[in-house]
Every structure is written in structure tokens, then in C-alpha cells.
Amino acid sequence: MQHRMKRLSDAVQQLVFVGPALLFFCLIVLVPFLMSFYYSLTDWNGVTTRVVWAGLSNFKRILLEDSEFRNAFWFTARYTLAAVVFANAVGFTLALLLTQPLKTRNVLRTVFFLPNVIAGLLLGFIWSFIFVKGFAAIGEWTGIGFFKLPWLGTASTAFWGMVIVSVWQMAGYLMVIYIAAMMNMPRELIEAAKIDGAGRWKMLRSIIVPLVMPAFTVCLFLTLSWSFKVFDLNLSLTKGGPFGSTESVALNIYKEAFQNNRYGLGTAKSLIFFVVVATVTTLQVIYTKRKEVEV
Amino acid sequence: MEQTQRYNARLLAMEIAALLLALLFLVPFYFVVVNSLKSFGDLMRNAAGWPEAFRWDNYSKVWEIMKFPRAFMNSLLITVLSNAGLVLISAMAAYRILRRPTVFNRVLFVLFIAAMVIPFQSIMIPLVKVASEVGLMDSRFGLIICYFGFGVSLNLFLYHGFMKSIPLEIEEAAVVDGCTPYGVFWRIVFPLLKPMTITILILNSLWIWNDFLLPLLVLHSADIRTIPLQTYSFFGQYTKQWDLALAGLVLGVAPMVAFFLLMQKHIIAGISAGAVKG
Structure with missing residues (x-):
């Protein structure tokens, strides 16, 4: 009897402690995700209840015919590469600067982090004004050609516009993570390297970079997944334009499903997107983890 | 050095x-x-x-047109309640999973973690269907439920990692003193989680307050819009009227900038802590 009571109370505890988390997780994440496997094989339009089996025709159409999706993928890949490289380079450099005993480093840290607390959607609107009116005004004032470009008007400048805003937004966050890693570097190693006469470049390459490798793992993972999934900034800064040249995969999926009402096709795209994002980020984590050193 | x-x-x-x-x-x-x-x-x-x-x-003018106080209250309500619920359900689940590592719980943990690689866009289309079937659409309450689902993986993971450092002896002592399992969690474990709770609150607040796509899909009525949604619709109407549009942007940005300047020590510490564990 007592044994049974104990088992009952244990079951109740399991339900009370884990139940709510599991319920919401299943309802919001797991079930919709599993459903998308089914819907990707249908011609569901999201409105009618009639869902017709379409086999692999959605996937065939995406891979062979949908040039917009291919362009969106190509744009997202190039954008991700540029944003990840530049954001991490800027974030790492800022961290190197701000771990020096500068007098204003607390203020500087605040300033560099500031863009990150603003919603991506609002950032895009802010920068659309800067690119259209602000840069033009600076260009008139200084006469520098860089500011007179039609920033959101051509495919290549709009691409770099997206990259500039993303770097401005992400660099501060990465800086915080890199600073935390640099503060945790064992002092003895740094001192020993100094005594051994390591120059600045040698110090950076052979001591600092290997020691903050775990931070690289985290920062690359974060920037990769943020950039791959870019939506808000894309929508508010360029709306995918000019002529669809800066349309991200996320925006393409959104339009396919909720503007063209092709939910079946949209889910098929979103599954391909999932496979690519999951593969790339997993490979990156495995690769950089392997480079981490034990101290 | x-x-x-x-x-x-x-x-x-x-x-x-x-x-x-x-x-x-x-x-x-x-x-x-x-x-x-x-x-x-x-x-x-x-x-x-x-x-x-x-x-x-x-x-x-913009204050009136955007109905700014209303949008602000909507954002605040959604952020606060989502945070409260997320902290509660993920701390409890993490505690149970760590202290009772049955096969079921271990599989569950892996499932929660694995789900973090799924991009939101790969869930959103069927989610709209599920949400409308269980009555979550066009309601702030429904949106909060969605945040529970999307936030629980990371929060549970962070709590799980942090709890490993809490010594079991404290809990055992409490049990000897006649504390129930629920009491042990609430009176002993949960207060000890405070540093991680602050980190989680900060990460969640930055995410939920600034989120756009999920509210865009779930909320439709004008009177329940959050600040990003309201700014989006305001911008759609006043595209070329930069004087008003910019004032709207400053209003939209101000609450988060103020929050950051007030809480920056916690925010920066929270992000460092969250990243080391993540």
C-alpha cells in the first residue's frame, strides 16, 4: 500500500513538474513541426479543409522551377557569409580594444551594445532613412562618393546595406561574449608568453585566439543562425528589393504561404530550409568544438 | 595582465x-x-x-495616431506574462529532469535541446493552423502560450546546466526536516537559481519585446498590437512622411533603450552567462 502511494505521488510529481513544459512544447513546436512533413507533400492552400496529396511535386517544383527561391537562397548564403565574417571581425576587434585599460571603456561598451537592444524591424526603418536621406545629406556636405550611391536602389548596394546594418546590430553582442572569454584567460599563460618574448601578433594568434575558441563556437553559431533566418530587417529595410534581389529565404517562405496562399509549397520550402540550417550550424559547432583547447 | x-x-x-x-x-x-x-x-x-x-x-501627433500607450501596455503584458510562465515551467521541468534521470526524462531532455536547431520559419505555417484550431489566434493570451512553447527549450537547457552546481545535500537536509518535494523546490532550489533566473528574464525580454514575425502571424486586431506591429502598420500608412515616421520610430525604440540603460549591468552579465552555458 505504502509502495503504491509512493509510486502515485512520484507520478503526480512528474506530471506537475514536467507536464506543463512538455504540453506547450508539443503543442507549439513538436506537433506543427511533424505536421509540416505531411503538408509539404500536399497542395494545401490554408483556407479550404480539402487537402490533396501531391507527392513530391512541391519539392520538384522548388528545386527545378522556382528561380525566386533559388535566388533567395543564393542571396541568403552570400549575406550570411558576409554578415558572419564582418560581425565577428568587428566584435572581436572591439573586445580586444575594450579589454585594454581604457578610461572610457564602460561608456564605450554601452554604446557598442546599444543597437542590439532595438527590434530588427525598427532598425531596418531607421536605416532606410539613413540610407535614403542621411547618406545623401552627408554626401552633399562632404562630397564623398560613397555617400552619394543610391544605397537601396541597386542590387549590390542594397546587399551591402543589409550587411552594414547587421554588423552594426550584432557586433556589440558578440563583443560582450568575446570580452567575457578574454577576461577568463589564465593570467599565467599570458605572462609566460610575454616573458618568452612573444610579439603582439604572435600573442594574438598562438595564445588569445586558441584560448577564446569556445567563444568563437558560440558567436559563429549565433551569427550563422541569426543571419540565415533574417526576416524583420529584410522586410523593413529593402522589402526584398530592388526587384527581389535581396529577398531572404525567410521572407520568400512567408510570402509563399501567407501572401500567395500556397501553404503546401511553403511548408516544403521551410523543410528544405530546416535541413540546410540544421546541417550548417551542426557542422560548424562540431568543427569549432574540435579546435577548442583544454587548459 | x-x-x-x-x-x-x-x-x-x-x-x-x-x-x-x-x-x-x-x-x-x-x-x-x-x-x-x-x-x-x-x-x-x-x-x-x-x-x-x-x-x-x-x-x-504620433502618440495619438499610434495609440502608443495601448501598444506599450500590450507589449508589457505579453513580455511579463510570457516571462513569468516560462521561468516557472522551465525551472520545474529542468529540476525534475535533472533529479530523476529516468529513460523517459533523458529522452525528453534530448528532444528539448534538439528542437533548438529548428528555425522558426519551419514551424510557423502549420503553427497557424494548430493555433487557430485550439483558439490561440488573435489573442494576447494565445501569443503568450506560443512563447511558452518557443522559449522552453533554451530556458530549460540553461536552468539544467546551472542546477548541476547546486549541492544535493541541502535538499536532503530539507527532506529530513519534513519538507515536501514541492516545498524543497519552491523554498530551497528556486531561490538558489536566482542568478540564472535573472539571465533568463533578460534574454527572454530582449527576444519577446522585439519579436515581430510571431505577433504578426498571431495578432490581427488593431487593439492588441505590440509596439513592433504598431510601428509596422504606422509605417505602412506614413511611408514618405518622414517627420511623423521618425517620431514614431523614436517612441518605439525608447522603452527598450531606457530599459537597457537602467539594467545594463545585468543585461551584459546575463548575456555573458547565457553564452557560456549555451
């Missing part, structure tokens, strides 16, 4: 370079704030300079 160095010319040069870079980071804020105080004509003539006359009524 730093304290031993004296302040020399090299550091001064670095300081100046960093300050210039900081100014560059602040330029967009300057443009937006200064131009939000100009008349439309003034703004079109000179976008870089100081206003001819300060037009504060841009703000009072």
Missing part, C-alpha cells in the same frame, strides 16, 4: 580610435532623433543639420 600596464601613448591612440568608432555607431541615432523634431520641409532641405525650430508636436 592589464593593471600592470601604464597609460601610455599607445593606449591613448587606442582610446581615440575607440571613441571615433563609438561616434560612428551613434550617428544613426543622431539622424533619427534630430530629424524627428523637424518640420517636413526643414527635414527635406537639410537632413544633417540641427532643426530650424523644434517641432515637439510631431510626437504628440
